Amino acid sequence: MSTVKVHIIKRVTGWAIKKEGNEKASKIFKTKIEAIQNAEKFRMDGNDVIVHRSDGSIENWKKSKK
């Protein structure tokens, strides 16, 4: 299975999980912590999760767990 980068991005309505290359976000969460926790499954599948700050810069680059 090919790996993709998964981004956690600030939205006016909360925090989005978005796979790079997809047009739309997978899901939007009320809090950043919820989004980060939910993105863990993508790491288990071999994807990097990139956590952004609210200004768009990089807060944390979480490498895949595979």
Add this chain to the structure above:
Amino acid sequence: MEFDKSIFINCPFDDEYKPLLKTLLFVIKKLGFIPRISLERNDSGEVRLNKIKELIESSKFGIHDLSRHKSKKSDEYFRLNMPFELGLDLGLGCRDFNPDSKFRNKKILILEQEKYSTQKALSDLSFADCKCHNGQEEELVYEVRTWIIENGFKVKQSGSSLWDEYNIFNSKLFEQKINEKFTQKDIDLMSVAEFLGYL
């Protein structure tokens, strides 16, 4: 530089504003325009006011962020550069008093951090429809995109798509710089002039 595609940027250059400025520069470039900013060149021998005048006169568009007209603590001076340069752009610079007809169609976007705050500080601008970004980079993207459309340009990309693209751009730059042995701190502290080079 192409006059019809150039946007003069008049905004704070402090560290707090830097993330907003980087976002602004990205969106302007992404939408096919040329950002013109006094930080684009640093020649100590150049008189600052002459540089500002040259940037204003070579840009059909102007974005003026007046977010710093209010001091945050006692004894702090509020910043006068931004309203001063807006005045230059509106008047001497060009739009209403310059005899050259190309300046008659000059378009200006006035940004503020707090809704209606500009009218309180600068009542001469009570006619102006200032746009508020609330200090949020994402909202800035939406406001700039809307302004470009309102001035007759077609923008296919949605505001949220542009915002996501900016985030992804940051991740690609981050990855590149980490591979070049930059630390996260180096990347966070990257100057606007250096950042411009990657757009």
